[in-house]
Each structure stands twice: as structure tokens, then as C-alpha cells.
Amino acid sequence: xxxxxxxxxxxxxxxxxxxxxxxxxxxxxxxxxxxxxxxxxxxxxxxxxxxxxxxxxxxxxxxxxxxxxxxxxxxxxxxxxxxxxxxxxxxxxxxxxxxxxxxxxxxxxxxxxxxxxxxxxxxxxxxxxxxxxxxxxxxxxxxxxxxxxxxxxxxxxxxxxxxxxxxxxxxxxxxxxxxxxxxxxxxxxxxxxxxxxxxxxxxxxxxxxxxxxxxxxxxxxxxxxxxxxxxxxxxxxxxxxxxxxxxxxxxxxxxxxxxxxxxxxxxxxxxxxxxxxxxxxxxxxxxxxxxxxxxxxxxxxxxxxxxxxxxxxxxxxxxxxxx
Amino acid sequence: xxxxxxxxxxxxxxxxxxxxxxxxxxxxxxxxxxxxxxxxxxxxxxxxxxxxxxxxxxxxxxxxxxxxxxxxxxxxxxxxxxxxxxxxxxxxxxxxxxxxxxxxxxxxxxxxxxxxxxxxxxxxxxxxxxxxxxxxxxxxxxxxxxxxxxxxxxxxxxxxxxxxxxxxxxxxxxxxxxxxxxxxxxxxxxxxxxxxxxxxxxxxxxxxxxxxxxxxxxxxxxxxxxxxxxxxxxxxxxxxxxxxxxxxxxxxxxxxxxxxxxxxxxxxxxxxxxxxxxxxxxxxxxxxxxxxxxxxxxxxxxxxxxxxxxxxxxxxxxxxxxxxxx
Numbered sequence: 001x002x003x004x005x006x007x008x009x010x011x012x013x014x015x016x017x018x019x020x021x022x023x024x025x026x027x028x029x030x031x032x033x034x035x036x037x038x039x040x041x042x043x044x045x046x047x048x049x050x051x052x053x054x055x056x057x058x059x060x061x062x063x064x065x066x067x068x069x070x071x072x073x074x075x076x077x078x079x080x081x082x083x084x085x086x087x088x089x090x091x092x093x094x095x096x097x098x099x100x101x102x103x104x105x106x107x108x109x110x111x112x113x114x115x116x117x118x119x120x121x122x123x124x125x126x127x128x129x130x131x132x133x134x135x136x137x138x139x140x141x142x143x144x145x146x147x148x149x150x151x152x153x154x155x156x157x158x159x160x161x162x163x164x165x166x167x168x169x170x171x172x173x174x175x176x177x178x179x180x181x182x183x184x185x186x187x188x189x190x191x192x193x194x195x196x197x198x199x200x201x202x203x204x205x206x207x208x209x210x211x212x213x214x215x216x217x218x219x220x221x222x223x224x225x226x227x228x229x230x231x232x233x234x235x236x237x238x239x240x241x242x243x244x245x246x247x248x249x250x251x252x253x254x255x256x257x258x259x260x261x262x263x264x265x266x267x268x269x270x271x272x273x274x275x276x277x278x279x280x281x282x283x284x285x286x287x288x289x290x291x292x293x294x295x296x297x298x299x300x301x302x303x304x305x306x307x308x309x310x311x312x313x314x315x316x317x318x319x320x321x322x323x
Numbered sequence: 324x325x326x327x328x329x330x331x332x333x334x335x336x337x338x339x340x341x342x343x344x345x346x347x348x349x350x351x352x353x354x355x356x357x358x359x360x361x362x363x364x365x366x367x368x369x370x371x372x373x374x375x376x377x378x379x380x381x382x383x384x385x386x387x388x389x390x391x392x393x394x395x396x397x398x399x400x401x402x403x404x405x406x407x408x409x410x411x412x413x414x415x416x417x418x419x420x421x422x423x424x425x426x427x428x429x430x431x432x433x434x435x436x437x438x439x440x441x442x443x444x445x446x447x448x449x450x451x452x453x454x455x456x457x458x459x460x461x462x463x464x465x466x467x468x469x470x471x472x473x474x475x476x477x478x479x480x481x482x483x484x485x486x487x488x489x490x491x492x493x494x495x496x497x498x499x500x501x502x503x504x505x506x507x508x509x510x511x512x513x514x515x516x517x518x519x520x521x522x523x524x525x526x527x528x529x530x531x532x533x534x535x536x537x538x539x540x541x542x543x544x545x546x547x548x549x550x551x552x553x554x555x556x557x558x559x560x561x562x563x564x565x566x567x568x569x570x571x572x573x574x575x576x577x578x579x580x581x582x583x584x585x586x587x588x589x590x591x592x593x594x595x596x597x598x599x600x601x602x603x604x605x606x607x608x609x610x611x612x613x614x615x616x617x618x619x620x621x622x623x624x625x626x627x628x629x630x631x632x633x634x635x636x637x638x639x640x641x642x643x644x645x646x647x648x649x
Contacts, residue, residue, distance in 0.1 A: 050509035050510070050511065050512075051509055158597045160597065161597075188365035188366055188536065189365065189536070189538075189577060189580050189581055190365060190576060190577060190580050190593060190594040191365075191593075191597070192580070193580035193581075193582070193591035193592065193593035193594075194593040194594075194595070196582070196591055197590060197591055197593060200590070215509065215510070217510070217584065218581065218582040218583060218584050219582050221582065221584055222582035222591065245584060255511060256510060256511060257584070258514075259510040259511045259513065259514035260510055260539065260584060261513075261514075261517070261537065261539030261540050261542065261543045262539055262542060262543070262584075262585075263538040263539045263541075263542050263566070263578070263581055263583065264542050264566055265542040265543075265545075265562045265563050265566050266563065266566075266567075267542075271514060271518075273511075273514050273515055273518055274511045274514075274515070277479045277481060277482070277512070278479075278509075
């Protein structure tokens with residue numbers, strides 16, 4: 001891999017829990033607790049995990065939409081956590097986000113044209129109104145919508161079309177990196193595949209890098225080059241997407257993969273059914289965070305947190321089984 | 324063997340600004356004893372309206388306009404409220420998609436499970452409480468005695484869905500209608516719930532009508548499948564036939580749009596366009612505008628459900644043209 005475009009090192013986001021009239025801090029929710037990964041130019045990095053594992057918080061912290069508690073975020077070699085507010089705003093020209101809910105993430109009182117022009121105006125791109133209009137038309141065509149509909153409002157579009165508008169808005173400022181936070185989970189399968197194909201095409205045309213956040217493993221596997229599996233604020237396993245699926249190392253990854261129902265009535269996969277629920281990130285278990293639900297739990301797992309190590313080139317896992 | 328539930332010609336409409344519009348039209352299917360029937364389709368295809376029609380839980384602007392619903396030979400359409408109440412929650416039970424909103428937040432869990440037992444079985448407070456604890460154990464909830472005295476907000480999503488299942492199982496229903504029971508849950512929790520449903524079904528010889536948009540869940544759980552599109556049944560048959568020999572272009576498109584874990588496809592196939600809106604349904608086949616095989620005949624004339632084999636039907640003219648017996 002060439003020099004990474006985005007390097008995230010030991011990213012942490014802890015939310016304080018406040019209690020009582022004095023709003024004193026009574027504890028910390030460790031939403032993201034030491035996450036590290038890299039994304040190369042033109043590469044897709046998938047972050048996958050169940051609800052509450054901190055994948056969305058991680059995505060937003062990278063853009064500093066939520067201010068991280070600790071860690072380094074290097075974008076093109078520059079630590080963006082050191083940037084002042086104004087500088088950070090300029091930086092966001094390079095890094096954009098697409099949100100999950102295409103119904104809530106578009107301003108209902110703006111026309112599509114206004115929605116797509118706004119980022120250009122903020123970043124003083126395409127000075128004249130006619131140039132901007134040309135660009136809006138171009139963007140709509142790029143995402144597969146007719147330019148003649150630019151003066152319509154979001155409610156006149158279907159879910160899949162709205163998500164296309166969300167993608168067009170992210171593309172408006174010509175970013176290098178797009179963080180896609182569950183971009184297809186609100187869509188039906190037949191429309192979902194349209195949007196996934198669109199993201200794929202755009203990546204090839206524009207050499208975009210994606211951080212693709214989702215809970216659906218089949219979708220993440222389809223679109224990603226490399227994948228990080230998150231559990232309770234940490235990445236427990238990271239590797240090339242094919243290798244990760246063919247030979248999952250961490251017991252959590254194994255359970256997660258085996259839980260996905262196979263759309264084929266004649267295939268019966270052996271299933272590892274995890275017991276219990278995700279523990280609270282405000283009060284994570286001692287030792288390895290996964291040990292109370294792990295089928296291979298050993299004595300050492302109860303007391304000692306596993307080290308994050310490279311077991312094969314490009315393949316990382318945090319589990320005592322591989323000590 | 325006569326079917327446990329037989330739905331025929333069911334048409335349910337909703338009052339809108341432009342008059343009554345049908346959300347589902349001419350829906351036919353049957354569920355045998357001990358069978359799991361899957362109803363699949365995308366949002367707005369009418370799968371939930373179908374289940375609400377059976378339960379007679381339609382909102383006040385909706386009504387069944389045509390058709391019949393026979394449950395053990397008894398007509399449910401037009402049944403008086405008081406008689407329907409004896410069936411609902413007793414012979415036919417339902418679990419909903421949202422375990423967060425389908426429990427009453429101000430009543431203890433034990434009380435909510437016991438409610439149908441007090442109503443249908445005439446148990447007193449003590450007895451129903453005891454039975455509620457048993458039911459919680461049945462659905463695999465640890466510390467059942469304590470949990471019965473808790474309020475729903477103390478439980479996680481997966482646990483709440485178990486409580487919903489316990490409520491549904493209380494009166495030993497003959498038919499369980501599960502409307503997207505695992506959609507709001509994570510995959511590992513989904514696996515737990517599906518496992519539980521399979522176990523209960525085997526133990527109690529219950530029939531299940533499973534409504535879902537997830538073809539993986541269908542493949543895993545169902546014996547037979549009904550595929551719905553824009554308010555109509557477009558294909559139905561044995562689960563193996565549907566997955567091995569899908570016939571309707573919509574089913575084919577749906578099956579090939581899912582990303583699969585096993586193989587790395589370069590590109591997903593997708594169905595172009597969108598579902599037509601209820602107000603402007605095309606005259607002919609409802610899928611014609613998105614169908615790669617559409618002909619003039621499809622635009623003009625709507626096909627009926629044509630037989631592909633004995634147990635496999637599809638609403639498509641292609642079946643006819645292939646020369647298969649209609």
C-alpha cells in the first residue's frame with residue numbers, strides 16, 4: 001500500500017456521565033477506546049460491528065464532528081486534531097460524510113439545488129451562480145439523477161434517490177475521503193444494490209477513499225478492501241476482507257460471521273450462538289472486553305487485556321489465543 | 324388436510340385524500356398446520372397490511388373490501404369485535420418489529436405477560452404471575468422471577484423481543500404471526516431469537532407466518548414462501564423452488580441483488596427504478612416498468628397467478644409463453 005491518506009492512531013472518545021444537581025462527572029462511557037487503522041488513496045476501509053460498538057462515533061470523531069478525547073488523526077500526514085476551527089473547516093473540503101438516514105439528513109426546506117450549492121458557497125468554489133448551477137447539474141448526472149429535478153424538494157424523492165442526493169452533496173467539494181456511515185441500511189435490497197454500485201463507480205472515477213461503516217457484514221464484505229471488526233469501542237480484528245471472511249481469527253468475528261443467515265435454503269452453516277448481550281461501555285468487563293461471551297475464554301482473558309498484534313502481514317488481532 | 328389459515332381474494336383499502344386505495348389486492352395463500360410460511364417483499368409491498376388484516380388490527384381508515392380469511396374453517400372477515408377478541412392473542416398471536424414500542428412502559432413485565440392468561444384462561448393474579456415466570460424461563464430469560472417484576476426499559480432489545488415472544492406464547496397459539504421480528508436486532512441477537520422461534524415451533528406444533536424483507540432469514544426459517552410486490556402476490560412456492568428456480572423477474576432480481584458472504588462479486592445486479600406508487604398503479608403488470616423482459620402485453624394486461632409446477636405459481640406472462648400448463 002502506498003502512503004496512507006488517513007491514519008488513525010489510538011483514537012478515543014469518552015463521554016462523561018453526569019449526575020446530580022452539581023452535574024459532577026460520575027463515570028465515562030468509553031464509546032471509542034483506542035482505535036487504530038489506515039486508509040490508502042482509492043481504498044475502502046470497512047468498519048463493522050453491532051449497535052453500540054462505537055463505529056459511528058469513530059466515524060464522526062475522525063471528522064471532528066465529535067471532538068475526540070485522545071489519539072492522533074493524520075490526514076495526508078497532517079495531524080488534524082491540532083487544527084483550529086477555521087483551518088478544520090477548510091480541511092473538511094477534503095473529507096466528507098454521507099449519513100445513514102436519507103430522510104433526516106437533507107434539509108426539507110431547501111431544494112436539491114440549494115442543498116448541493118451550500119457546500120460550494122461555504123468553500124467559495126465555483127464563484128458565479130451559473131457555474132454553480134452547471135456543477136449541480138453535473139453532480140446530479142454523476143449520481144444518476146436527472147438534472148431537470150434540481151428545483152424539487154427532498155420529499156419528492158424516494159429513499160434511494162435521497163441517498164443519491166446525500167452522496168452528491170458529499171461530492172460537491174471534490175473530497176479525497178468520504179466517511180459513509182450506514183449509507184444503505186435504510187434502503188430496500190434492490191435499491192441498496194443500486195447505491196452500492198454507484199459508490200463503487202464513483203470510487204473508480206474519482207479515486208476516492210472510503211471509510212464504510214455498517215452493521216451488515218455481507219454489505220461491508222462486498223464493498224471493502226480491508227475491514228476492521230469493532231466490539232465495545234475497540235477493533236478486535238483487522239485484515240484484508242477476503243482473508244478475514246475466509247479465516248476469521250477472533251472468536252467474536254467467528255460468531256458474527258456465523259450468525260449471518262445464508263440466503264440459500266440448502267446450506268446449513270454451523271452456528272455459534274453468542275450468549276447474553278453487549279456489556280455497557282460505561283462499565284466494560286475486566287481483561288478482554290469480550291471474555292464473558294467468548295466460547296474460548298481462558299483464565300488469562302478474565303484479568304488481562306489482550307495485546308493488539310500483527311499475526312500475519314496486514315492481519316491484526318487482539319486475542320490471547322494468538323499469544 | 325385442510326389448511327389452518329386460508330386467505331383468498333383479500334383486498335384491503337385505505338381511505339386517502341383521493342378515496343379508498345387498495346394497499347393489497349387479491350391476496351391468496353394458505354398456511355398448513357405446523358408450517359412456517361414466509362412473506363417477503365420490500366417496504367410498502369403490503370406484507371404488514373396482510374398480517375394486520377388477518378388480526379383485524381387495521382387502523383380506522385383501513386378496511387377489508389373483499390375476500391375471505393378462514394381460520395380453522397371459521398370466517399374472520401366481518402366477525403364481531405367480541406368474537407375476534409376471543410381469537411386474538413389466544414389462537415392467533417402476533418409479535419411486532421419494534422420490541423421497544425410494543426411493550427407498555429408503565430406495566431411490569433410479569434403483568435403484561437399474564438394479561439392474556441387472565442382474559443382468555445380466567446387465571447387469577449397469583450396464577451397468571453406464576454405462569455408468566457414459567458413463560459419467561461421458556462424463552463430463555465435468566466432470573467425470570469426478578470425480571471417479571473421489572474419494567475420494560477430495564478431490558479435490552481433482544482430481551483424485550485423474548486418478552487414479546489413470551490406474551491405471544493402465553494395461550495399456546497395455533498398460529499404465530501411474526502412481523503419482522505428480528506429487523507431491529509443485531510445479527511448475533513437475531514440468531515438467538517430465530518433459534519428460539521424454531522425451538523418453540525418444534526415443541527408446540529405451531530404454525531408461523533413470518534413477515535420479513537431478509538431473504539437470508541426466509542431461507543433459514545421457512546417451508547414455503549410468498550413474494551409480494553406492490554400489493555400483490557407475484558410468486559409463491561416451496562422455499563427450495565423459490566431459491567433454486569425463481570420464476571418471476573422480481574424474485575430473480577431480488578435474489579441477485581443481495582451481496583453474499585461466500586463469493587466476491589465485482590458488481591451487484593440491481594433492479595432499476597422504483598416501486599410504482601399506490602395512486603398511479605399501472606394497468607398491466609405492476610413490475611413491467613422495471614422488468615428486463617417486459618413486452619407490450621405486460622403493459623396492457625395483468626397476468627394472474629400462473630402455475631409453474633403444482634406447488635409453484637408466478638404472476639408473469641413468461642410462465643404462459645414457456646408453454647407451462649396454466
